[in-house]
Amino acid sequence: MTASTDTTRYARIAVQRGFDRHPEGLVYSIPASLHSVGLGDHVTVPLGRGNASVDGVVVGFGGSELLGARLTASRIKPIACVDSTIDPIPAIVIRLAQWISSYYCAPIGVTMAGITPSAVRKGIGRKSHIAVDLAQAPPTTTRIHPKRQAVIDALAHRDPSTRPVDIDVLRAECDLATHAPILALIKSGHLEATHRSSVQARWRESIVEDARAWTPTIEQQSVIESVSGALREGFSQHLLFGVTGSGKTEVYLRLAEQVLMMGKSVLYLVPEISLTPQTGGRIIARLPKQRMAILHSGLTAAQRHEQWIAAAQPGSKIVIGARSAVFAPVADGELGLIIVDEEHDSSYKQDQAPRYHGRDVAIRRAQLSACPILLGSATPSLESWFNATTRGVSRLHQLTHRAPGLRTPRVEIVDFRREIVLHRDRRVHLIGPTLEVALRQAFAAGGQAIILLNRRGYANWIACPDQSCGWMMQCDHCEAGMVVHHDSSTGSKERFTRCHHCHAEQKVPTRCPRCAKAVTIFGLGTQRIEEELNRLFPDLASQGKFARVDSDSMSKASDFHDTLGRFARGDLRLMVGTQMIAKGLDFPNVQVVGVISADTALNLPDFRASERTFQLVSQVSGRCGRSAQDGRAIIQTFQPDAEPIVAAARQDFVGFATRELAARHRFGLPPIHRLARAIIRHENRSEAQRIAAHLRAQLVSLPEARDVVIREPVPCPIARISDRWRIQIEILAATPAQLQQLLAAARSQAIVVPGEVLAVDVDPVALL
Numbered sequence: 001m002t003a004s005t006d007t008t009r010y011a012r013i014a015v016q017r018g019f020d021r022h023p024e025g026l027v028y029s030i031p032a033s034l035h036s037v038g039l040g041d042h043v044t045v046p047l048g049r050g051n052a053s054v055d056g057v058v059v060g061f062g063g064s065e066l067l068g069a070r071l072t073a074s075r076i077k078p079i080a081c082v083d084s085t086i087d088p089i090p091a092i093v094i095r096l097a098q099w100i101s102s103y104y105c106a107p108i109g110v111t112m113a114g115i116t117p118s119a120v121r122k123g124i125g126r127k128s129h130i131a132v133d134l135a136q137a138p139p140t141t142t143r144i145h146p147k148r149q150a151v152i153d154a155l156a157h158r159d160p161s162t163r164p165v166d167i168d169v170l171r172a173e174c175d176l177a178t179h180a181p182i183l184a185l186i187k188s189g190h191l192e193a194t195h196r197s198s199v200q201a202r203w204r205e206s207i208v209e210d211a212r213a214w215t216p217t218i219e220q221q222s223v224i225e226s227v228s229g230a231l232r233e234g235f236s237q238h239l240l241f242g243v244t245g246s247g248k249t250e251v252y253l254r255l256a257e258q259v260l261m262m263g264k265s266v267l268y269l270v271p272e273i274s275l276t277p278q279t280g281g282r283i284i285a286r287l288p289k290q291r292m293a294i295l296h297s298g299l300t301a302a303q304r305h306e307q308w309i310a311a312a313q314p315g316s317k318i319v320i321g322a323r324s325a326v327f328a329p330v331a332d333g334e335l336g337l338i339i340v341d342e343e344h345d346s347s348y349k350q351d352q353a354p355r356y357h358g359r360d361v362a363i364r365r366a367q368l369s370a371c372p373i374l375l376g377s378a379t380p381s382l383e384s385w386f387n388a389t390t391r392g393v394s395r396l397h398q399l400t401h402r403a404p405g406l407r408t409p410r411v412e413i414v415d416f417r418r419e420i421v422l423h424r425d426r427r428v429h430l431i432g433p434t435l436e437v438a439l440r441q442a443f444a445a446g447g448q449a450i451i452l453l454n455r456r457g458y459a460n461w462i463a464c465p466d467q468s469c470g471w472m473m474q475c476d477h478c479e480a481g482m483v484v485h486h487d488s489s490t491g492s493k494e495r496f497t498r499c500h501h502c503h504a505e506q507k508v509p510t511r512c513p514r515c516a517k518a519v520t521i522f523g524l525g526t527q528r529i530e531e532e533l534n535r536l537f538p539d540l541a542s543q544g545k546f547a548r549v550d551s552d553s554m555s556k557a558s559d560f561h562d563t564l565g566r567f568a569r570g571d572l573r574l575m576v577g578t579q580m581i582a583k584g585l586d587f588p589n590v591q592v593v594g595v596i597s598a599d600t601a602l603n604l605p606d607f608r609a610s611e612r613t614f615q616l617v618s619q620v621s622g623r624c625g626r627s628a629q630d631g632r633a634i635i636q637t638f639q640p641d642a643e644p645i646v647a648a649a650r651q652d653f654v655g656f657a658t659r660e661l662a663a664r665h666r667f668g669l670p671p672i673h674r675l676a677r678a679i680i681r682h683e684n685r686s687e688a689q690r691i692a693a694h695l696r697a698q699l700v701s702l703p704e705a706r707d708v709v710i711r712e713p714v715p716c717p718i719a720r721i722s723d724r725w726r727i728q729i730e731i732l733a734a735t736p737a738q739l740q741q742l743l744a745a746a747r748s749q750a751i752v753v754p755g756e757v758l759a760v761d762v763d764p765v766a767l768l
């Protein structure tokens with residue numbers, strides 16, 4: 001058969017392996033038996049010399065033109081089979097994946113694999129949960145088997161607010177070996193079954209929630225009207241800049257309700273949702289009867305699959321989730337609005353391939369879906385601010401006042417250098433006198449407090465006290481210091497050191513390995529603050545009214561939910577933790593918020609250090625004053641004059657953003673220019689250098705590099721992680737198109753082949 005008479009149909013398949021030689025997918029023929037295979041179908045194909053069976057997704061079709069010059073028809077293998085038990089991926093999600101693959105330099109197979117939860121690909125937990133309740137009008141049967149009657153009695157004795165009950169819970173309660181008696185009662189009409197998401201149930205139970213719909217303020221109303229006017233007009237981009245406590249969620253909910261009434265669906269993204277259960281609880285409480293799907297990393301595999309199926313069901317619905325929910329299988333044409341809450345949050349950026357930014361992918365999805373997108377934040381990213389105020393691609397809406405009944409927090413900057421002097425004893429105190437007094441007053445008045453220190457562990461420096469020796473403990477595998485941790489699980493207070501990059505652990509040395517002097521341990525960490533608070537407030541500690549919240553103490557999302565639930569009920573008076581507690585929490589009784597060291601992030605070698613410090617200080621200060629009571633935020637810092645800290649204390653986002661954008665402009669940095677970062681990783685340092693130099697030379701030689709700045713290779717700020725040396729090349733372009741053209745050319749000529757050695761990060765958010 002020659003190519004001209006070849007009538008075979010071919011398909012492009014994204015296989016879940018990291019090949020980048022075929023960025024658009026591998027070509028397979030479609031056997032006659034599988035002629036009905038469709039776009040987005042899950043298939044199995046033979047791969048490689050051994051014809052190993054691998055899973056993939058159909059991402060395109062065509063005739064012999066797909067073969068191009070390099071492939072011959074006789075060597076093309078056929079698709080082996082189609083898995084019709086898995087819902088196909090909607091065409092719009094495939095187009096999104098193709099865009100990601102090209103924009104973020106990620107193989108299409110890796111991208112598709114990142115989009116579909118593995119539980120869905122593997123078919124885990126396909127059965128959804130059943131909840132049962134007494135039937136409204138049960139049949140008047142004369143006799144019921146005693147075992148079944150016991151089930152009815154158990155339900156009847158329950159408080160109505162705890163019904164319907166999960167079928168497994170009921171089975172355990174009635175001590176039944178199987179579901180059979182319950183199912184029989186459903187069949188006979190004595191019980192009613194509903195499919196209920198266990199995820200939603202969990203949220204309803206764990207967080208005390210206020211489901212009231214507030215009457216919108218004039219400001220809120222004007223934003224609602226303005227965005228709702230755009231709901232039927234295709235794609236438009238909106239930025240809602242509203243100070244903390246200004247009621248952005250109310251705006252989102254009102255708009256979501258309107259979209260649902262139009263018979264369309266809403267995609268509602270929040271930062272890592274397991275960390276923002278209050279927002280989740282509020283949405284669920286407000287929109288209870290609507291169809292809802294929730295997608296986030298805190299779910300079990302079975303729950304993920306169940307929620308994925310719920311999102312794929314036709315009909316208007318709301319899909320809530322973290323970053324990856326942007327790929328929810330909502331059918332083409334069904335989406336009416338996308339909301340991205342806390343759009344500045346760095347958890348929207350995925351730090352492994354495909355290195356996409358959830359907010360930017362959401363904007364792309366809104367374009368493809370021809371629907372509006374609303375980004376919201378009290379501290380917008382400079383990217384979004386620039387888009388709204390300078391580039392004019394986004395409409396700006398503002399909420400300048402806190403909602404009625406809320407006070408503006410009083411933010412005080414405390415010069416920590418001066419506070420240290422006030423202490424008479426020689427101990428190092430991390431909680432200065434100002435903060436200590438404020439905490440005592442708050443507790444005496446029955447109030448609660450939140451304390452932030454954005455660093456885990458106990459102390460982050462282990463060093464020789466002798467400066468002429470200069471030894472400092474480093475990880476054996478990384479160019480980074482080890483962090484001292486207390487093993488709190490055993491209560492033995494045993495200490496060890498851990499590397500926060502490769503997680504290697506070691507004993508805490510007592511003596512310097514070079515000169516044998518006793519080592520000094522210093523620096524800050526949440527465990528050390530916990531210890532100090534235990535000493536300052538022994539009564540709270542002994543009554544268990546105080547909790548540490550960081551990823552060491554909260555290993556599961558449910559731990560965090562439980563802790564927040566205890567705080568909401570007032571069982572806890574004080575929470576100390578990392579940025580986990582700076583996000584979106586809303587507790588009316590919080591009278592004091594303390595920041596131990598506002599400069600922790602300020603001196604990192606990253607051009608976003610100022611922006612991040614501003615965001616953190618503003619966001620955490622916004623956690624107090626959420627009622628008629630006064631709220632005080634006390635910001636301890638060694639750099640009381642640092643611009644981002646001063647601006648955050650004054651709640652002056654606009655001033656900060658204007659100055660910071662001017663500085664970015666001067667240095668040609670994002671968002672004015674586009675940045676991509678190529679990171680070369682190799683165990684051998686000189687090999688890493690050689691590869692980097694070669695890569696740069698090849699990039700510079702491309703005609704597409706003419707108007708692009710390709711910097712010389714330099715070691716990354718963390719020069720080695722997990723035994724691999726890291727060298728970066730920064731690429732800066734005036735427009736996204738220039739950057740994309742260069743990367744596309746480099747990829748098609750196999751100059752850039754992302755994989756183990758080379759990682760490409762387009763629009764990076766962290767530069768360490």
Ligand SMILES: [Zn+2]
Binds near residue numbers: 475501504
């Ligand atoms: Zn390490």
Ligand SMILES: [Zn+2]
Binds near residue numbers: 464466512513516517
């Ligand atoms: Zn020494």
